[in-house]
Amino acid sequence: MLFDEHRIFLEKPADLKAPIVKVKERSPERAVMVEVTSEADAFLAAEAMADVIQLEKFVPAAVARVVTGIRKRSDGRPAIAAAGGVNAQNAGDYAKAGADTLVTSAPFYAKPTDIQVCFFPL
Numbered sequence: 001m002l003f004d005e006h007r008i009f010l011e012k013p014a015d016l017k018a019p020i021v022k023v024k025e026r027s028p029e030r031a032v033m034v035e036v037t038s039e040a041d042a043f044l045a046a047e048a049m050a051d052v053i054q055l056e057k058f059v060p061a062a063v064a065r066v067v068t069g070i071r072k073r074s075d076g077r078p079a080i081a082a083a084g085g086v087n088a089q090n091a092g093d094y095a096k097a098g099a100d101t102l103v104t105s106a107p108f109y110a111k112p113t114d115i116q117v118c119f120f121p122l
Helices: 004-009 017-026 039-047 060-069 091-096
Strands: 033-036 050-057 078-082 099-103
Touching: 004 091, 017 039, 033 039, 039 050, 039 060, 050 060, 060 078, 091 099
Parallel strands: 033 050, 050 078, 078 099
Antiparallel strands: none
């Protein structure tokens, strides 16, 4: 997983493609997941063959633009993950925008729910 914050440690922090290509060459059996904070970087990550592109704090409309602008490879990659600000109220909007997966910490902050289990003889 290459987070946006990791890029300051790169020789050329503005070059998102090079580290993705390097990891893909050194460990082709590993999936490469990249967090991006702009649509332009999402497209660069796709060009570099990232396997998962995590869109950090994108609004649903921006997710939709990325989803429609990136052509999936024959293996279905890259997967598009919407993250940052996803919650129960807007998860449907992100799903409709075409995100393959939603990343959220909202359940950790939700009120507890009372769950009851019932057993019945067959």
